Amino acid sequence: MSVVYKKSKMLTNVPLNYCPGCTHGIVHKLVAETLEEINAEGNVIGIAPVGCAVFAYDFFNCDMQQVAHGRAPACATGIKRCNPDKIVFAYQGDGDIASIGTAEIVHAAARGENFTVVFINNAIYGMTGGQMAPTTLVGQKTTTSPFGRGKMQGNPIKLTEMLATLDGPSYLARVSVSDPANVRKAKKAIKKAFENQVNGKGFSMVEVLSTCPTNWHMTPVQALDFVKNEMTKVFPLGVYKDC
Amino acid sequence: MKVLMKGNEAIAEAAVRAGCRAFFGYPITPQNEIPEYFSRRMPEVGGVFVQAESEVSAINMVYGAAGSGARVMTSSSSPGISLKQEGISYICAAELPCVIVNMVRGGPGLGGILPAQSDYFQAVKGGGHGDYRMLVYGPSTVQEAVDIMYEAFDKADKYRIPVMILGDGVLGQIMEAIELPEMVDIQTIPKKEWATDGTGVGESRRVINTLKIKPEVLEEVNNRLADKYKSLSKHEVRYEQYRTEDAEIIFVAYGTVARISKSAVDTLRDKGIKAGLFRPITLYPFPSDPLLSLSKLRSSKKFLAIELSMGQMVEDVRLAVNGNKPVDFFGKVGGIIITPDDIVNYVIKEK
Amino acid sequence: MSTIYIDKELCKGCAVCVSFCPLKLINMSDHDVNASGYAIAEMNSDSCTACAICAMMCPDSAITVVKEDKK
Numbered sequence: 001m002s003v004v005y006k007k008s009k010m011l012t013n014v015p016l017n018y019c020p021g022c023t024h025g026i027v028h029k030l031v032a033e034t035l036e037e038i039n040a041e042g043n044v045i046g047i048a049p050v051g052c053a054v055f056a057y058d059f060f061n062c063d064m065q066q067v068a069h070g071r072a073p074a075c076a077t078g079i080k081r082c083n084p085d086k087i088v089f090a091y092q093g094d095g096d097i098a099s100i101g102t103a104e105i106v107h108a109a110a111r112g113e114n115f116t117v118v119f120i121n122n123a124i125y126g127m128t129g130g131q132m133a134p135t136t137l138v139g140q141k142t143t144t145s146p147f148g149r150g151k152m153q154g155n156p157i158k159l160t161e162m163l164a165t166l167d168g169p170s171y172l173a174r175v176s177v178s179d180p181a182n183v184r185k186a187k188k189a190i191k192k193a194f195e196n197q198v199n200g201k202g203f204s205m206v207e208v209l210s211t212c213p214t215n216w217h218m219t220p221v222q223a224l225d226f227v228k229n230e231m232t233k234v235f236p237l238g239v240y241k242d243c
Numbered sequence: 244m245k246v247l248m249k250g251n252e253a254i255a256e257a258a259v260r261a262g263c264r265a266f267f268g269y270p271i272t273p274q275n276e277i278p279e280y281f282s283r284r285m286p287e288v289g290g291v292f293v294q295a296e297s298e299v300s301a302i303n304m305v306y307g308a309a310g311s312g313a314r315v316m317t318s319s320s321s322p323g324i325s326l327k328q329e330g331i332s333y334i335c336a337a338e339l340p341c342v343i344v345n346m347v348r349g350g351p352g353l354g355g356i357l358p359a360q361s362d363y364f365q366a367v368k369g370g371g372h373g374d375y376r377m378l379v380y381g382p383s384t385v386q387e388a389v390d391i392m393y394e395a396f397d398k399a400d401k402y403r404i405p406v407m408i409l410g411d412g413v414l415g416q417i418m419e420a421i422e423l424p425e426m427v428d429i430q431t432i433p434k435k436e437w438a439t440d441g442t443g444v445g446e447s448r449r450v451i452n453t454l455k456i457k458p459e460v461l462e463e464v465n466n467r468l469a470d471k472y473k474s475l476s477k478h479e480v481r482y483e484q485y486r487t488e489d490a491e492i493i494f495v496a497y498g499t500v501a502r503i504s505k506s507a508v509d510t511l512r513d514k515g516i517k518a519g520l521f522r523p524i525t526l527y528p529f530p531s532d533p534l535l536s537l538s539k540l541r542s543s544k545k546f547l548a549i550e551l552s553m554g555q556m557v558e559d560v561r562l563a564v565n566g567n568k569p570v571d572f573f574g575k576v577g578g579i580i581i582t583p584d585d586i587v588n589y590v591i592k593e594k
Numbered sequence: 595m596s597t598i599y600i601d602k603e604l605c606k607g608c609a610v611c612v613s614f615c616p617l618k619l620i621n622m623s624d625h626d627v628n629a630s631g632y633a634i635a636e637m638n639s640d641s642c643t644a645c646a647i648c649a650m651m652c653p654d655s656a657i658t659v660v661k662e663d664k665k
């Protein structure tokens with residue numbers, strides 16, 4: 001008998017505190033497996049955001065910093081510039097990266113900072129109880145857009161496309177974890193984003209379309225279907241920059 | 244050997260000599276010579292210079308760098324320091340060492356670009372959210388600023404606290420002949436075992452975190468910080484006294500204003516008025532005890548706090564003097580500098 | 595025999611594995627709950643091929659997959 005799949009050693013033994021079916025756990029796993037595969041153990045500094053993933057500092061088996069809301073790319077810049085030989089990654093949600101921290105991500109990308117960003121887009125503020133996010137779909141109901149996101153509440157920000165207009169980034173991709181085939185693709189993209197860093201190619205970001213079953217008021221499986229059928233219409237999957 | 248240097252540049256060079264190898268900042272007058280100097284100097288010493296997209300980003304770059312063990316600093320001026328307050332609160336909570344220079348300009352709002360001392364409250368009472376303090380110095384001359392900067396990184400490391408140098412446009416722009424300290428061998432700086440340098444895994448994993456959901460844990464953090472501030476009060480208070488032994492009127496002033504007040508003391512003495520100067524060098528911890536002692540002297544009749552503000556430090560002077568003697572205030576704002584004659588005339592008029 | 599082991603205490607009963615198992619070999623237990631009160635997933639078949647899709651989709655890394663070595 002041989003073990004063909006088990007929990008990555010780059011995750012700690014602390015049980016994840018995410019809601020049942022939340023895909024943060026899948027993405028954590030993909031990041032951890034990637035770190036393991038590129039032999040980064042003992043050579044990584046991760047950054048936890050503000051939001052549901054704030055507790056990521058408990059989950060990744062590496063040195064971790066938790067930073068103020070939206071400031072992860074600035075923090076990562078400080079770390080990576082002073083520790084160019086270390087693998088540095090920022091793990092951010094949509095409110096963190098595409099609302100309060102827009103300046104930080106745009107400028108880190110423009111400078112082509114040599115670190116990796118994993119951006120979880122689930123179109124909602126999860127931790128605070130389901131408020132409208134910068135990536136909430138038009139018409140989507142949240143606790144602060146109870147009648148559905150309307151005209152005067154802004155349109156979804158397509159951050160990956162925005163960053164693709166810059167000369168700084170090396171790799172920008174949008175993936176989803178809605179089903180096994182897409183999880184495999186997501187893993188590939190995340191691995192590439194980390195390998196780019198190892199090879200000194202500069203800024204890489206992977207946007208992962210994810211779920212929030214709790215605040216979407218759906219079962220985990222329904223939520224995965226929503227990603228596949230609705231979110232990808234607004235946020236098309238694909239590689240937006242690769243150089 | 245003495246060299247002639249502008250205050251801002253001298254401060255930057257002193258930081259390099261103290262082993263600072265990372266600077267993150269954003270342009271704002273009147274401190275621009277600091278980032279400009281670092282942008283030339285850091286490449287020479289293998290250091291890091293990044294012009295950030297905002298003061299908010301700059302202070303968070305400091306957070307990341309400090310957390311990973313670097314000797315790091317930032318500089319700004321009043322409106323920029325307001326923007327940094329979020330990051331400073333996090334830095335205090337995470338107990339990270341760094342140095343922050345504030346070349347104060349007049350406010351509120353965008354204010355002006357001329358010298359002021361109107362950020363005293365912000366500097367010494369915390370400034371951002373939560374219960375915290377910084378170690379705050381108010382140097383009076385370029386040489387003193389250089390010497391304080393040279394020590395500041397050691398103090399920051401020792402207490403794992405941000406150290407603020409509170410200057411103003413005069414200190415930043417004036418040129419003075421100064422003695423620069425020796426270059427520190429950065430290999431001799433003690434290693435920070437708590438820092439997230441990337442080597443952590445499993446049991447050796449280090450986490451820099453300011454989220455303390457459990458009330459008992461947050462209480463413990465606040466208690467630990469309070470102990471740190473007590474320790475600062477015990478070991479780090481610095482001040483200078485000038486002709487206070489028999490003084491009847493004692494000026495209390497810091498920074499640029501202290502220099503001016505010193506001249507006023509001499510002029511008043513020549514006129515037969517026994518004046519003296521008490522100059523806090525650390526603004527937090529404030530030298531309350533020596534001020535209290537002065538207030539108990541039979542010779543001292545009155546204190547006069549002199550500031551480039553509408554009266555901020557004067558509150559700490561009143562707390563220290565504790566009603567033993569009257570405490571008056573004389574100040575100017577808007578970037579208008581107080582002259583020795585202003586002080587002399589004020590004293591004679593009020594006598 | 596290839597099979598999966600579900601860490602009972604890590605499972606949150608989200609049923610994502612149930613939905614994605616290509617052979618529909620996993621079901622939610624109708625009697626077993628863990629210490630957190632979640633009804634848990636269980637494997638009740640000896641037909642598992644160790645394709646590991648369930649483990650890949652499990653958000654809580656609760657599933658370990660073992661494959662029978664070829665003779």
